[in-house]
Amino acid sequence: MEQFVLELAAPPAATFASFVAGDNGPALYALRRIAGGALAHHAVYLWGPAGVGRTHLLHAVVTAAVAAQRTAHYIDAPLLESSMQLGAELIAIDNADRLSAAGEQAIFEWFNRSGPRHDSMLVAADRSPAALAARDDVRSRLASGIVFEVLPLSDEEKFAAMQAYASARGLPPLDEVFRYLLVHAGRDMGTLISLIETLDRYTLSLKRPPTLPLVHQLLQQLRIPNPVHGTDPV
Known part of the structure; x- marks a missing residue:
């Protein structure tokens, strides 16, 4: 029989509706509020192993924030080099366990200036803030916000x-x-x-x-x- 060549289909769009929450209901509720601006000036840290939906949630927040007429950007941590990249009302930084020294400095500067701006930052990584191989002042700032462990589905x-x-x-x-x-x-x-x-x-x-x-x-x-x-x- 002739072999049929296929590629794996793209997953559904990363939205809140397509995320299967399981035991992550509190995190999903908080992220919905942040996306809509109800919890402005908050830092949120999501952590958990690969495959639990951290990246999905970050994209979902950005999509919802843009729909709510907010400026929002998704950034992969290895590409973060300057605080100039963190000028939106909502920033979602993925793979924070791979931050460079420049990326750490950018996050540090964001926390120092974010008070009067009422911006929001979401950060995701495969480990808790305390376990990050980052500067102490960066880890402490990331841990100062809302921290959710994203739990895998059964x-x-x-x-x-x-x-x-x-x-x-x-x-x-x-x-x-x-x-x-x-x-x-x-x-x-x-x-x-x-x-x-x-x-x-x-x-x-x-x-x-x-x-x-x-x-x-x-x-x-x-x-x-x-x-x-x-x-x-x-």
């Missing part, structure tokens, strides 16, 4: 989110397929939702139902490694 929460997304697309119940994807295809919701989208296109192109062997074939074409060695669908 497998059951991910499974429910996958079911809801598939149902919204008009797909039939695919419980066995979704359980397989949870084990064999990564753990972050962005990847899992992208795989459902890609699987839908793939099965339509082949005019075949989404069976486990077909899912395994798709993962091979996408070069997504199987973390459970020797466990293939039959």
Whole structure:
């Protein structure tokens, strides 16, 4: 059979609506208020392991802030070199665990001048403020605001989110397929939702139902490694 070439579909737009909160309801509530300007002049620090949605939340805040007629920018920390880049009403800095010395200085200067400006800064990293390899005065300032640990979803929460997304697309119940994807295809919701989208296109192109062997074939074409060695669908 001729191999069908596919690319992993882009994940859904990073909005508050597309974020599956799980136990992160308080963080989501605070971020919504900050985006709308209800909590201006606040620094918020989000931390947690890869795949929990830190970047999603930063983009969602920026999108919501712009919709609320506020100036807002997303910046990847390694690209932060000057406080001149931090002139918007809301700044979202991602990957703060990779800040350069210049980036640390830029954040330090923002805190020193932000009082009369009523701006907001959101910072995300893979570790808590205290664990950052940064200057003491920068770490203390980042820890002085609101700090949220972004908690991962349980497998059951991910499974429910996958079911809801598939149902919204008009797909039939695919419980066995979704359980397989949870084990064999990564753990972050962005990847899992992208795989459902890609699987839908793939099965339509082949005019075949989404069976486990077909899912395994798709993962091979996408070069997504199987973390459970020797466990293939039959």
